[in-house]
Amino acid sequence: MRACISPWLYLEDSFVPDENLLGAPGQFLGENWMGKINFAFTANYLGSARAIYDWALAYVCDRGGAKDLYRQLRFGELKSMLDASRLTLYSAVRMFKVDSDGAMIAAHEAKWMAKETLQKIMWSAAEVCGSTSLFQKYPLERFYRDMHLHMMHDRHDVAAQIVGASELGEPYDVNRTH
Amino acid sequence: MDFGFTQDQQYLIARVDKLVQERIAPRAAQHDQDYEAPVEDFEDLFREGWLLANLDKKRGGLGYGLHGDDPLSFFLIDEHLAYGNPSTAHCFQVHNNALMMIDAMANDEQIQRWVEPTVKRGALIPGAGAEPYGSPPTMAKRVKDGYLVSGTKHYATNEVWRNGSGSVGSLRTHMQSRSCS
Numbered sequence: 301m302r303a304c305i306s307p308w309l310y311l312e313d314s315f316v317p318d319e320n321l322l323g324a325p326g327q328f329l330g331e332n333w334m335g336k337i338n339f340a341f342t343a344n345y346l347g348s349a350r351a352i353y354d355w356a357l358a359y360v361c362d363r364g365g366a367k368d369l370y371r372q373l374r375f376g377e378l379k380s381m382l383d384a385s386r387l388t389l390y391s392a393v394r395m396f397k398v399d400s401d402g403a404m405i406a407a408h409e410a411k412w413m414a415k416e417t418l419q420k421i422m423w424s425a426a427e428v429c430g431s432t433s434l435f436q437k438y439p440l441e442r443f444y445r446d447m448h449l450h451m452m453h454d455r456h457d458v459a460a461q462i463v464g465a466s467e468l469g470e471p472y473d474v475n476r477t478h
Numbered sequence: 479m480d481f482g483f484t485q486d487q488q489y490l491i492a493r494v495d496k497l498v499q500e501r502i503a504p505r506a507a508q509h510d511q512d513y514e515a516p517v518e519d520f521e522d523l524f525r526e527g528w529l530l531a532n533l534d535k536k537r538g539g540l541g542y543g544l545h546g547d548d549p550l551s552f553f554l555i556d557e558h559l560a561y562g563n564p565s566t567a568h569c570f571q572v573h574n575n576a577l578m579m580i581d582a583m584a585n586d587e588q589i590q591r592w593v594e595p596t597v598k599r600g601a602l603i604p605g606a607g608a609e610p611y612g613s614p615p616t617m618a619k620r621v622k623d624g625y626l627v628s629g630t631k632h633y634a635t636n637e638v639w640r641n642g643s644g645s646v647g648s649l650r651t652h653m654q655s656r657s658c659s
Contacts, residue, residue, distance in 0.1 A: 303509035303516050304565035305638045309606055309631040311616065317624040323583030333579060336544055340571035343553040347560025347567060383479045386557075390481055393550045442510050446564045453609075476611070 301446045335404050335474035338411050338459070341450075342389050345414040346382070348447050349421045353378055355440060356425035359433060371428045378424055381417040388413055404474045405466045408459040415451055415459075422447060483554075490551055494558040497522055503562035510565075515638060519566045524600030528555055528570070532578040537589065538597060543578040569602060572635040576603035602639040606631035 328334070357375060365371050392406035422444055426434055433440050458476050465472035483491065502519050509516045523529055531552045533539020542552035552574060560567035573596075580592055580603070595601035608616065608631055616629025 301565045301568065302511075302513045303506070303563065304568045304635060305513075305515050306633040306635040307637055309634045309637070311627050311629050311631070313619075313626040313628055315621075315624055316618070316627055319588075321625075322580065322588070327583060328579075331582075336578075337575050339544065339553060340556050340575060343557040344560040344564055344567045344571065347557035348564045350557075351561045386481065387479075389553065390550060393544070393553055396544050396549055439507065442507060443564070450564060450568070 301449055329475050332404060332474050334476075335407070339389070339393060339407050342407070342411045342414045344450065345411075345418045345447070346386055346389060348443055348450075349382055349385075349414070349418040352418075352421050352425050352440060352443050352447075353382060355438075356421075356429050356433070359429050363429075365428070374424050374428050378417075378421050381413075381420060385410065385413045385417040405463055408462045408474065412457075412459040412463070415456060418447060418451065483550075484548075486548070487551055487554060491554055491558060493526070494555050495561075497526065498558060498562035502559065502566055506563040506566075509563070516563060516566045516569070519563065520569070520600060520602065520639075523566075523570060529573065529596050529600055529602070530577070531555060532574040532581065533593065534581050537581065537593070539577075539581070543574065543581075545578060545582055569636055569639075572605040573602045576605050602636040604634050604636040604639070606634040606637070608632055 360366060360371055360375075388406065389410040392403050392410050395403035395406055425440065426444075429440070434444060435441065462472045462474060462476075501522055502516070505516065505518060508514075520529070527540065530539040532543030532546060533541075535541040535547065539546075540551070541547040542555075543549060546552070556567050556571045556574075559570055577593070577596070580589060584592065592603070596603065608629070614629070616627060616631060618625040618627045
């Protein structure tokens, strides 16, 4: 994500005055703010997935590949996954006011599903379009670079583990997914 | 597929899509090629009022985000921005998530001090994380009148926008001066 300039910060006894403290000690984790941040990552995955999907669909139609049964199958799979992932995210967000604990679990379902969907769309889009679609003159190349990086969290699968822990009645920590 | 959006949300989506199609998506490849922050995108987002998406309406915001009156609209903006440029969407969501935390946890004086630059000039608020999980944490030591903080934070998104006054305009100046040096 070359346009998203994000430097490293090296802090060595950096003084933070009391008037710059945000909230009370422990409030950030206690109110699950790390978990809440995940919702927006999911939205980014799904917007990018739609962009890749729409581009591939137009490309295949333009190249005369719409009547091919293999491509019809792939686009059917991708469309189903994309819609289901979007619905899961929207449902999780809508739940938040009435059942915030349930919404946090649903948000982790949504994040895991969004990543699976995005990976599938990235792979399948290149397959149905052909590898020339990844040449630099097409936007697919930039989306592939950006999304490979943006999905690369070593704790990503913990999202699914949290959902599983909830299902099994075991303790979990929604702040551990990012 | 009917996603059950309200009329207001459908109108919002149409506005975001128009901006993405006409301005954000056409600029994305050049920003990527030049390794440059999408300054013009944030001038547009500032003009649309979406840099205050997750601020409470009582404080002049749009009341979106998880704790707002319309939680879904923030995520719809983010999703539809990503359709045109995921980098722009990421800067946008980091800023608005920080704004949501400030709105929920800050006192009135802090909100005035930290949010006013966004209201007046479109300043973006940074956020940062650290990886991998379990690496040595950033530590804070209590001293007189504050804390001493030590550690390494990665991905300080929007930090570059804080140069000068922290506004969209100052970043433009910063980027121009950097390219001339």
